[in-house]
Amino acid sequence: MEFVESKAPAVDLRVSIGSLSLKNPIMTASGTFGYAKEFEPYVNLHRLGAVVVKGISLLPRGGNPPPRIIETSCGMLNAIGLENVGVERFISEKMDSLKGVNVPVVVNILGDTVQEYREISKRLADVDGIAAIEVNISCPNVKKGGVAFGTVPEMAAAVTAAVKESCSVPVIVKLSPNVSDITVIARAVEEAGADAVSLINTLIGMAIDHHTRRPVLANVIGGLSGPAIKPVALRMVFQVSQAVAIPVIGIGGIETVDDVIQFMLAGATAVQIGTANFINPRASEEAVEGLSRYVVDQQLRSVRELIGGLILAD
Amino acid sequence: MSQIQEKTQVIRLEQLTSDIVRLTLDAPEISSIASPGQFVMIRTGNTSDPLLRRPFSISQTSSDGSFQILFKVVGRGTSLLSHCRKGEYLSVLGPLGRGYRIDPHRLACLVGGGMGIAPLLFLGKTIMRKYPDQGPVVVLGAKNREELAPLIDDFADLGLKVHVATDDGSLGHHGLLTDVLKALDLGPQCTTYVCGPKPMMTAVHLFCRSKHYGCQVSVETSMACGMGACLGCIVPLEKGGYGHSCSDGPVFDAEELVWSL
Numbered sequence: 001m002e003f004v005e006s007k008a009p010a011v012d013l014r015v016s017i018g019s020l021s022l023k024n025p026i027m028t029a030s031g032t033f034g035y036a037k038e039f040e041p042y043v044n045l046h047r048l049g050a051v052v053v054k055g056i057s058l059l060p061r062g063g064n065p066p067p068r069i070i071e072t073s074c075g076m077l078n079a080i081g082l083e084n085v086g087v088e089r090f091i092s093e094k095m096d097s098l099k100g101v102n103v104p105v106v107v108n109i110l111g112d113t114v115q116e117y118r119e120i121s122k123r124l125a126d127v128d129g130i131a132a133i134e135v136n137i138s139c140p141n142v143k144k145g146g147v148a149f150g151t152v153p154e155m156a157a158a159v160t161a162a163v164k165e166s167c168s169v170p171v172i173v174k175l176s177p178n179v180s181d182i183t184v185i186a187r188a189v190e191e192a193g194a195d196a197v198s199l200i201n202t203l204i205g206m207a208i209d210h211h212t213r214r215p216v217l218a219n220v221i222g223g224l225s226g227p228a229i230k231p232v233a234l235r236m237v238f239q240v241s242q243a244v245a246i247p248v249i250g251i252g253g254i255e256t257v258d259d260v261i262q263f264m265l266a267g268a269t270a271v272q273i274g275t276a277n278f279i280n281p282r283a284s285e286e287a288v289e290g291l292s293r294y295v296v297d298q299q300l301r302s303v304r305e306l307i308g309g310l311i312l313a314d
Numbered sequence: 315m316s317q318i319q320e321k322t323q324v325i326r327l328e329q330l331t332s333d334i335v336r337l338t339l340d341a342p343e344i345s346s347i348a349s350p351g352q353f354v355m356i357r358t359g360n361t362s363d364p365l366l367r368r369p370f371s372i373s374q375t376s377s378d379g380s381f382q383i384l385f386k387v388v389g390r391g392t393s394l395l396s397h398c399r400k401g402e403y404l405s406v407l408g409p410l411g412r413g414y415r416i417d418p419h420r421l422a423c424l425v426g427g428g429m430g431i432a433p434l435l436f437l438g439k440t441i442m443r444k445y446p447d448q449g450p451v452v453v454l455g456a457k458n459r460e461e462l463a464p465l466i467d468d469f470a471d472l473g474l475k476v477h478v479a480t481d482d483g484s485l486g487h488h489g490l491l492t493d494v495l496k497a498l499d500l501g502p503q504c505t506t507y508v509c510g511p512k513p514m515m516t517a518v519h520l521f522c523r524s525k526h527y528g529c530q531v532s533v534e535t536s537m538a539c540g541m542g543a544c545l546g547c548i549v550p551l552e553k554g555g556y557g558h559s560c561s562d563g564p565v566f567d568a569e570e571l572v573w574s575l
Contacts, residue, residue, distance in 0.1 A: 031545075032543060032544070033543060034541075034542055034543040038541050038542045038543050039541075039543070041316065041317040041318070042317070042319055054545075062555050062556065063545065063548070063556065065548075065550075066535065066548050066549070066550075066556075067536060067546075068545070068546045068548060069536060069537070069538050069544060069546030070536070071364060071365055071366050071538075073363055074362040074363045074365055075365060076365060076366060076538055078538075078544070078546060080544075080545045080546065083545050083556075226362070226365050227362040227365070228362075255362075275365075275538075277539070277543065278366065278367075278538040278539035278543065278544055279357065279365060279366060279367060279539075280319075280405075281319060281407070281539075281541065282319060
């Protein structure tokens, strides 16, 4: 898949995620960037490495009742409940405008069963303009008592294999941090054929209103995101990038180019900016600009020199 | 829909009561395209805590390129904002959402409770400018005289007759704003434009339904982004499912929403 450059890039920010070449490593995280259209007033979308759209399920989902979000110290909890228009409406209503913005589109998918993941992937396989599929494996497996796919290596591998068999675009598996050893899951999905892993999804947390003695979120528990989780995300990216050979995409509390550089040093080939989009809708484009300046200032031949460049000992 | 992220400068910060503040921001781009009932998202500080912007409805715009918001200090975000200084820069996203839809063929009645009074001033001014013969009826309520008195003058300055109620009777009718509303002769054709606490909006909605009046309400929900991405700001809809108060609202036709009666 090729994407038109308005002019020849002066600075080499290119990275590869499997067979997918990105003009820079800055992506937007699923669920924080809508279907990209929402950010058109603020961002030159074609300048981003890629956009990852809101997670899509086989059938539309209405999501959880309110309240769905609450701010916490340096972060926020959300329990949106994967509200989305479903794969058919996504294709018929959202893909046209996405194709128009001239940026690689990564479609995030989710399901309740392995079969659902397989069916969505098959449906998307025929659709023009999809650069890659990102698989959210943090969802509960309804056939296995609601245990999240992403917490059991065999289940994570089964989902990965099903998606791989069903489509020809690169498959990125988005890992849950709510496990005892994330490297075990990462290796399992790599073995099952994943072209890349992205991490971390949100950390499960909760908030309590002590005046009412009730949970703040209607769903009781929710996913923590924002700068509060960055140290955990950095640690996991570091560990996973040592454990697998496939590219790692870093996610978790990234707001600025400094954060981007830190994740790349820890081993990330690319990054996704999430919650920061809510506060500064231009965060992703500003990160691209900042990274370009950094590569020039540091006289790097390419941004790829940063990947895994962490200095551990003298 | 046109939206802008604008670097605005604080022109004036007025402490109207011990905890109610009026903030005037120089924001020529946002001010020039805003319409009544729309809102802005303001970053209250430059650090990660508090992390999220705060939503405020636009209380009025001025031809000098400024707009005003009105807020009560209720938490850390509003507390920080109440301490900003003249000349300071604040990042503002806006104007956001769908505002009030003025029906020029019906008598307009603006009904505001507490801080919900804020967007109605913008609406009142706009109706007066566009439909000068309309002369909207204004009904305002608050806890007490201290809270309500500073907010009435702007409406009176427009030449509008303001009917008031306070919970403690220290100004106007002693009791509910809906008592005042019910006692008014609004004729057969009226649309109410409402903003305030939920119980008050519920009561106004029920009154309007009984009179076959139009009723547009501005809802307040927590939200992270204000632009349709976080999907946090939902309100249950009568037809089933949810609407998003940032993009489908914040102003809804009262009949669209689910009310706990």
